[in-house]
Amino acid sequence: xxxxxxxxxxxxxxxxxxxxxxxxxxxxxxxxxxxxxxxxxxxxxxxxxxxxxxxxxxxxxxxxxxxxxxxxxxxxxxxxxxxxxxxxxxxxxxxxxxxxxxxxxxxxxxxxxxxxxxxxxxxxxxxxxxxxxxxxxxxxxxxxxxxxxxxxxxxxxxxxxxxxxxxxxxxxxxxxxxxxxxxxxxxxxxxxxxxxxxxxxxxxxxxxxxxxxxxxxxxxxxxxxxxxxxxxxxxxxxxxxxxxxxxxxxxxxxxxxxxxxxxxxxxxxxxxxxxxxxxxxxxxxxxxxxxxxxxxxxxxxxxxxxxxxxxxxxxxxxxxxxxxxxxxxxxxx
Amino acid sequence: xxxxxxxxxxxxxxxxxxxxxxxxxxxxxxxxxxxxxxxxxxxxxxxxxxxxxxxxxxxxxxxxxxxxxxxxxxxxxxxxxxxxxxxxxxxxxxxxxxxxxxxxxxxxxxxxxxxxxxxxxxxxxxxxxxxxxxxxxxxxxxxxxxxxxxxxxxxxxxxxxxxxxxxxxxxxxxxxxxxxxxxxxxxxxxxxxxxxxxxxxxxxxxxxxxxxxxxxxxxxxxxxxxxxxxxxxxxxxxxxxxxxxxxxxxxxxxxxxxxxxxxxxxxxxxxxxxxxxxxxxxxxxxxxxxxxxxxxxxxxxxxxxxxxxxxxxxxxxxxxxxxxxxxxxxxxxxxxxxxxxxxx
Numbered sequence: 001x002x003x004x005x006x007x008x009x010x011x012x013x014x015x016x017x018x019x020x021x022x023x024x025x026x027x028x029x030x031x032x033x034x035x036x037x038x039x040x041x042x043x044x045x046x047x048x049x050x051x052x053x054x055x056x057x058x059x060x061x062x063x064x065x066x067x068x069x070x071x072x073x074x075x076x077x078x079x080x081x082x083x084x085x086x087x088x089x090x091x092x093x094x095x096x097x098x099x100x101x102x103x104x105x106x107x108x109x110x111x112x113x114x115x116x117x118x119x120x121x122x123x124x125x126x127x128x129x130x131x132x133x134x135x136x137x138x139x140x141x142x143x144x145x146x147x148x149x150x151x152x153x154x155x156x157x158x159x160x161x162x163x164x165x166x167x168x169x170x171x172x173x174x175x176x177x178x179x180x181x182x183x184x185x186x187x188x189x190x191x192x193x194x195x196x197x198x199x200x201x202x203x204x205x206x207x208x209x210x211x212x213x214x215x216x217x218x219x220x221x222x223x224x225x226x227x228x229x230x231x232x233x234x235x236x237x238x239x240x241x242x243x244x245x246x247x248x249x250x251x252x253x254x255x256x257x258x259x260x261x262x263x264x265x266x267x268x269x270x271x272x273x274x275x276x277x278x279x280x281x282x283x284x285x286x287x288x289x290x291x292x293x294x295x296x297x298x299x300x301x302x303x304x305x306x307x308x309x310x311x312x313x314x315x316x317x318x319x320x321x322x323x324x325x326x327x328x329x330x331x332x333x
Numbered sequence: 334x335x336x337x338x339x340x341x342x343x344x345x346x347x348x349x350x351x352x353x354x355x356x357x358x359x360x361x362x363x364x365x366x367x368x369x370x371x372x373x374x375x376x377x378x379x380x381x382x383x384x385x386x387x388x389x390x391x392x393x394x395x396x397x398x399x400x401x402x403x404x405x406x407x408x409x410x411x412x413x414x415x416x417x418x419x420x421x422x423x424x425x426x427x428x429x430x431x432x433x434x435x436x437x438x439x440x441x442x443x444x445x446x447x448x449x450x451x452x453x454x455x456x457x458x459x460x461x462x463x464x465x466x467x468x469x470x471x472x473x474x475x476x477x478x479x480x481x482x483x484x485x486x487x488x489x490x491x492x493x494x495x496x497x498x499x500x501x502x503x504x505x506x507x508x509x510x511x512x513x514x515x516x517x518x519x520x521x522x523x524x525x526x527x528x529x530x531x532x533x534x535x536x537x538x539x540x541x542x543x544x545x546x547x548x549x550x551x552x553x554x555x556x557x558x559x560x561x562x563x564x565x566x567x568x569x570x571x572x573x574x575x576x577x578x579x580x581x582x583x584x585x586x587x588x589x590x591x592x593x594x595x596x597x598x599x600x601x602x603x604x605x606x607x608x609x610x611x612x613x614x615x616x617x618x619x620x621x622x623x624x625x626x627x628x629x630x631x632x633x634x635x636x637x638x639x640x641x642x643x644x645x646x647x648x649x650x651x652x653x654x655x656x657x658x659x660x661x662x663x664x665x666x667x668x669x670x671x672x673x674x675x676x677x
Binding site: 310 | 613649662
């Protein structure tokens, strides 16, 4: 007890959130498993159908993943704080419809795009106000806005699709710069910004701290309310960006886009090793999760041309990875 | 800011001169009354605009639409009371509908209807049990388990359907959807029985008491000797079974079964449980609240039609449903604040 060489309490006894390790690029156990699964999938795919691994088909198939990847970034940060955002798919629909209507009303594409991003950020901010200021459970808030935002999208568009956008706009979804698809560049920029904010500023640690123990984080002077508001707003903004990419890729905007997207995004985040109870998780894991889901999905579609197999494989992957994690980690009761 | 107080049923209500805040408080504390009040107001306003809204036929149609939601919500309420969640019930319903149709349609397995119905109920119960086992013995978060199951079950459903519809449902099966007993549709009987049973279970049995106890403080319940995991297993299994009941009484209403059955059903049911006043972190809530909320949310679509707002109005259904939830949440917040002020 009174051993003289005992270190000060605050250095050894306080559990430092593992997010600290994001500065040291050591992969976690979960990430190693994901990497192995990813390599296994690619090896199997290369064996069964070598064409799948060619850079041309990979680039072609990558068009399907960018919206999911983009939305997974803010979702990771939100889940880190023990929150959740179920409304991302509906926000996408709302932003897409707002864009379609504004173009239809004669606004130039830039103005329409800005307006739709603004609507996305506003929708996210509303979630944030309910979660951060009114302290309502995020599951309930975003469940409500999941219905409400899609409802507004359906209401203002009356279910009509909008299409026939200019080539300069569809370039955003279909074009490429230096061989890289434009949506991919958008994703990489957003990822870089998020990674710098998480790794290079105290924000990353704050997020884990909020996720571990919100009350303690508040008492130790973190601006919990402001951070949460920022997170949900950025989630809405990302949904707006995803909507623009989607509309540009498909050249059509309708109130039913992004249906079920929230579940895909959460699946990717959780598969990536972020704990749904908050406090534990990294963007690197999420990127791996997105990649694994993407490759498995595309390969199953490529090889067997059955979308329903995909659902089974991805769902089973999610359950098994979390089950393995729970069985491997020591009992905590 | 005053200190946060523990919310128990016995917390004294400040009385006397602060009657308004007391009323607000009571309305929020007992969400059943708030939902009931909103239900009555909506019924009378729409009824005043268009008396046909309150005709026996329309009321019956609305109840018939609500029956499967009410039934599933009874099961889910127990799950949420225990601090867990089940978002797989929509996909489960889709899969069970397909199983039910394929088991008894003459062009598939052509089993007798009663065997098909029994097997469907067993399948639903079994999948509920599986969910429960993964949550309890597997020690996994229920939102992840049921999110995974949502995906897996809808995949299996699509695989079974193979892109085709089931169109040859035997008349014996259709009876569950369109038949009546003593002039009342079968599905209403089923809903009535399920609600009565669930209310009795929650209020009058030791099992119900234990569920509330385990939900409001799992650690204390465990120390008091309750096996919380068995209660959770029971709640998930019950939800699986009741989802099967909801499927059997609602799906045969139409003469075809397609792969879209049950889509979005889970969100509707979760919404009802939440609007009905059940706390998402467990321990607080009631069956009646969930059932009343199902009736309230079920009013939205017919309301938009009967208010004669034109064709475009029906597109706003989901927006209004979402607004209802946000309103319930806001009311909760305001009531909490008025109570805090009243304490000061």
